[in-house]
Amino acid sequence: MMKRGFQVAARLGHYRALLRAPCIPPRLDSASAFASSSDDRISRFCPEKTDLKDYALPNASWSPDMLSMYQELLEKTKTDGWIKLPSFKSNRDHIQGLKLPWGLSVKTDYKDSCIFTRSIQMEGQGYEYVIFFHPSMKKSICLFQPGPYLEGPPGFAHGGSLAALMDETFSKTAYLAEEGLFTVSLNIRFKNLIPVNSLAVLNVDIEKIEDQKIYMSCTVQSRDQQTVYAKCSGVFLQMQLEKE
Amino acid sequence: MMKRGFQVAARLGHYRALLRAPCIPPRLDSASAFASSSDDRISRFCPEKTDLKDYALPNASWSPDMLSMYQELLEKTKTDGWIKLPSFKSNRDHIQGLKLPWGLSVKTDYKDSCIFTRSIQMEGQGYEYVIFFHPSMKKSICLFQPGPYLEGPPGFAHGGSLAALMDETFSKTAYLAEEGLFTVSLNIRFKNLIPVNSLAVLNVDIEKIEDQKIYMSCTVQSRDQQTVYAKCSGVFLQMQLEKE
Numbered sequence: 001m002m003k004r005g006f007q008v009a010a011r012l013g014h015y016r017a018l019l020r021a022p023c024i025p026p027r028l029d030s031a032s033a034f035a036s037s038s039d040d041r042i043s044r045f046c047p048e049k050t051d052l053k054d055y056a057l058p059n060a061s062w063s064p065d066m067l068s069m070y071q072e073l074l075e076k077t078k079t080d081g082w083i084k085l086p087s088f089k090s091n092r093d094h095i096q097g098l099k100l101p102w103g104l105s106v107k108t109d110y111k112d113s114c115i116f117t118r119s120i121q122m123e124g125q126g127y128e129y130v131i132f133f134h135p136s137m138k139k140s141i142c143l144f145q146p147g148p149y150l151e152g153p154p155g156f157a158h159g160g161s162l163a164a165l166m167d168e169t170f171s172k173t174a175y176l177a178e179e180g181l182f183t184v185s186l187n188i189r190f191k192n193l194i195p196v197n198s199l200a201v202l203n204v205d206i207e208k209i210e211d212q213k214i215y216m217s218c219t220v221q222s223r224d225q226q227t228v229y230a231k232c233s234g235v236f237l238q239m240q241l242e243k244e
Numbered sequence: 245m246m247k248r249g250f251q252v253a254a255r256l257g258h259y260r261a262l263l264r265a266p267c268i269p270p271r272l273d274s275a276s277a278f279a280s281s282s283d284d285r286i287s288r289f290c291p292e293k294t295d296l297k298d299y300a301l302p303n304a305s306w307s308p309d310m311l312s313m314y315q316e317l318l319e320k321t322k323t324d325g326w327i328k329l330p331s332f333k334s335n336r337d338h339i340q341g342l343k344l345p346w347g348l349s350v351k352t353d354y355k356d357s358c359i360f361t362r363s364i365q366m367e368g369q370g371y372e373y374v375i376f377f378h379p380s381m382k383k384s385i386c387l388f389q390p391g392p393y394l395e396g397p398p399g400f401a402h403g404g405s406l407a408a409l410m411d412e413t414f415s416k417t418a419y420l421a422e423e424g425l426f427t428v429s430l431n432i433r434f435k436n437l438i439p440v441n442s443l444a445v446l447n448v449d450i451e452k453i454e455d456q457k458i459y460m461s462c463t464v465q466s467r468d469q470q471t472v473y474a475k476c477s478g479v480f481l482q483m484q485l486e487k488e
Contacts, residue, residue, distance in 0.1 A: 090395065090398065091395070091396065091397060091398055092398045099398070100397055100398065100399075104397070104399075104400075104437065112369070112392045113392040113393070113395045113398070113399075113440070114392065114393045114395060115395055115396065115402065116393065116394045116395060116396060116401075116402035116404055116405045117402070117404065119364050119369075119370060119393035119394065120363055120364065125356070125363075126363060148356045148357040148358065149357070149358045149360065149363035150360045150363065151334065151335070151357045151358060151359055151360060152335065152359065152360060152415070153335060153344055153348070153425075153426075154334065154335055154336045154343070154344065154357075155344075155348075155357075156348075157360075158359065158360035158361070158408065158411070158412070159408075159411045159415075159427040159430070160360055160361065160404075160407055160408025160409065160410075160411040160412055161360045161408060163404055163407040163408060163411060163430060164402065164403075164404025164405060164407060164408050165404065166404075167402070167403050167404040167407060168402070168404055171396070171403075181397075182397075182434070182437075183403040183434050184433070184434060185431075185432060185433045185434065186403070186407060186430070186431075186432045186434075187429075187430075187431045187432075188429060188430045188431075188432075189428070189429045190426070190427050190428060190429065190430075193348065193426070196357070
């Protein structure tokens with residue numbers, strides 16, 4: 001384990017250097033860099049046929065509120081250009097055939113790994129969420145129902161569980177819309193606690209792109225928009241994946 | 245579930261109002277408010293005798309790096325005033341006999357609830373961490389070994405898993421040192437990815453207290469301090485719990 005850490009330490013220097021860079025970070029121009037359009041990325045991310053389990057589908061734990069808003073948004077996928085994103089066990093499943101740039105690879109056992117926000121697999125106990133993405137509007141809506149295993153203050157979701165899901169929703173939006181790969185910064189202001197098992201709605205927008213950095217905003221509120229739970233801004237680094 | 249959400253919505257208005265307040269938020273002065281010293285809180289938080297499982301003890305998944313740094317810090321608890329904090333299944337266990345202020349209570353089943361950062365209970369797969377706290381220096385050190393269920397980019401910890409642990413370490417430090425109860429804001433800058441199964445060390449300091457807000461900083465780095473993984477500032481609201 002320690003050895004693996006040291007092996008990647010030097011490579012991580014590239015990432016650190018880019019994050020520090022006051023000017024435009026260089027685009028990868030090696031033969032292995034994989035330049036893709038938003039459509040390419042969406043096709044790869046949302047395969048029409050797959051045996052992979054999609055964790056972003058309704059189950060018995062979803063509240064009536066969550067279910068009805070899901071159905072509303074699902075209707076919009078038929079007419080308004082919204083896409084319901086599938087959610088597989090690992091990010092590896094979403095970028096099959098591609099890998100991180102700069103030799104940023106760590107040999108881990110796929111079988112044992114799991115994306116953090118899907119790691120509690122008992123229905124209703126951990127994260128229940130689904131992301132809808134709109135390619136041309138460059139925005140996402142995430143429906144979030146925190147289960148009792150996401151607790152912080154007794155009876156309420158841990159602020160960190162919301163922070164993680166904001167990062168995750170930013171991440172998927174940034175990647176699909178603009179090749180955003182790495183979180184540079186998150187700036188979160190918490191306004192109200194989210195009761196366990198209630199519905200919170202995350203609205204994510206891409207605000208601008210400058211120097212290969214994607215600037216995004218997120219507002220988290222109740223379905224009726226009467227309670228704001230949190231606001232967040234996030235910056236992501238725009239980089240190309242490489243062919244595996 | 246929806247009903248419960250609406251029941252607390254009005255009460256949450258108090259929290260929102262305090263977070264918005266540009267001036268000093270009022271201290272609770274009701275008979276139920278529980279003013280305590282840092283020593284009181286530490287005694288309650290770290291009971292000498294308890295049947296509760298402490299999740300912050302070494303297990304077979306801990307790397308040699310994590311184990312040896314744990315032993316080093318444990319030695320300092322004997323001579324240098326450091327305290328190794330226990331970590332129970334729920335925050336309810338740490339504040340027995342007390343409850344959140346402003347009627348912020350939601351009836352949830354204790355049996356089914358779990359603090360977010362202890363929700364993956366298979367050793368080594370999720371969060372492995374332990375917090376050491378120094379009351380007079382008002383600082384904490386958290387040893388963090390992310391397991392493969394905390395994955396974001398393939399082979400690396402999800403930024404959100406680190407964000408959640410920074411919030412958690414801030415939270416425990418703010419509560420024990422200065423009656424900090426709620427996260428107001430987190431401002432995180434990510435510098436490098438943390439490889440899964442490696443050791444990251446969080447150093448948390450209380451910087452200042454103004455208008456009942458506790459300002460804290462956190463640096464996350466490798467044990468040899470050669471790699472900075474992230475830096476974070478956090479603000480917590482200083483409030484008293486109430487007697488149950």
